[in-house]
Amino acid sequence: MSPSMSPSMSLSMSLSRKEVWSLVHAERRRLIDDLSTVEGTDWETPSLCPGCTVHDVLAHLVDVARIGKVGFLRRKMRAKRDFDLATEEGVRHYRHDDPVQTLEDFRQSVTMIRIPTAHRATHLVEEVVHGEDIRRPLGLSGHYPDSAVHEALSYQLRTPAAIGGSRERTRGCRLIDSGTGASWGRGADVTGSGLDLLLAAAVRPVEAGALTGPGADQLAPVNDRD
Numbered sequence: 488m489s490p491s492m493s494p495s496m497s498l499s500m501s502l503s504r505k506e507v508w509s510l511v512h513a514e515r516r517r518l519i520d521d522l523s524t525v526e527g528t529d530w531e532t533p534s535l536c537p538g539c540t541v542h543d544v545l546a547h548l549v550d551v552a553r554i555g556k557v558g559f560l561r562r563k564m565r566a567k568r569d570f571d572l573a574t575e576e577g578v579r580h581y582r583h584d585d586p587v588q589t590l591e592d593f594r595q596s597v598t599m600i601r602i603p604t605a606h607r608a609t610h611l612v613e614e615v616v617h618g619e620d621i622r623r624p625l626g627l628s629g630h631y632p633d634s635a636v637h638e639a640l641s642y643q644l645r646t647p648a649a650i651g652g653s654r655e656r657t658r659g660c661r662l663i664d665s666g667t668g669a670s671w672g673r674g675a676d677v678t679g680s681g682l683d684l685l686l687a688a689a690v691r692p693v694e695a696g697a698l699t700g701p702g703a704d705q706l707a708p709v710n711d712r713d
Contacts, residue, residue: 502638507607508600510635514614515552515597521627522590530586535620535691542586543578544620545593550577551613552596608642615639616689619682629682633667636681643688644671653688660702662688675702 502510522545530542539547554577583589615631616639622629640662646652659674664681677684679698687693687707698707 502608502634504607506634507611507638510632510638511610511614512598514611514618514631514635515548515593517629518548518614518618518621519590519594519597521622521629525586525625529625532624534624535686536617539578539620541621541625542582542589544617545586546578546580546582546589547574548613548617549581549589549592549596550574551610552593552599552601553581554601606642608638611635611639612643612685612689615682615685616691619686619691631682633664633669633681636685637664637667637669640671640681640685640688643685651689653690656690657688657706660706662706663700675705676700677702677706679703 525541530540532541533539534541534544536544581589581592583592615629615635618629618631621627643653644657644662646654648655657672660672661674661676662671662684663676663678664670664684665678666680669681677687677698677700679687679693683693683697684706687698693707
């Protein structure tokens with residue numbers, strides 16, 4: 488999706504398989520570069536993902552990169568179809584005592600192309616949202632192509648909450664990217680950067696004032712913000 492698309496853009500996704508994986512691999516490389524200087528107790532910094540440290544989120548990204556369909560289904564069965572328990576198992580499996588080793592595992596996973604059961608766009612959601620889960624608490628700045636953010640947001644908005652999506656949370660809102668004019672949904676306007684819209688939809692805190700419009704408090708209630 489390009490910035491020149493009509494502001495009435497729907498929830499449909501437009502990137503090809505090749506384009507999605509190119510963006511995913513690029514985001515993995517950028518995060519590795521950003522984390523190459525993180526040391527000591529900084530790895531235990533609480534991330535934006537509730538209950539998870541920066542190291543935990545990195546371990547989850549290793550798991551996301553490496554797990555395939557069969558492995559994911561087996562894990563889901565062990566967790567009695569509990570999505571959160573299945574995710575926690577993956578974190579435990581790939582979280583080394585030494586975070587540098589976890590980062591090395593991620594480096595070795597950069598070009599992997601594996602999809603458990605969902606659409607490939609889930610990997611863009613993972614890389615962008617979890618990238619910010621890690622970067623913002625560490626004071627790092629992430630820069631993502633509009634195409635990656637828009638594709639991730641489109642997928643997030645049409646996915647139910649039961650499997651980590653935002654369909655119910657954003658119902659009755661029209662999200663507007665202030666940088667490109669692209670929009671998603673119908674209802675009360677919520678305007679902000681594409682990245683902040685994605686984070687708020689994914690139940691992550693955003694700075695006060697980052698989102699404006701009559702639907703802002705629905706998408707990012709005051710107590711969700713910094």
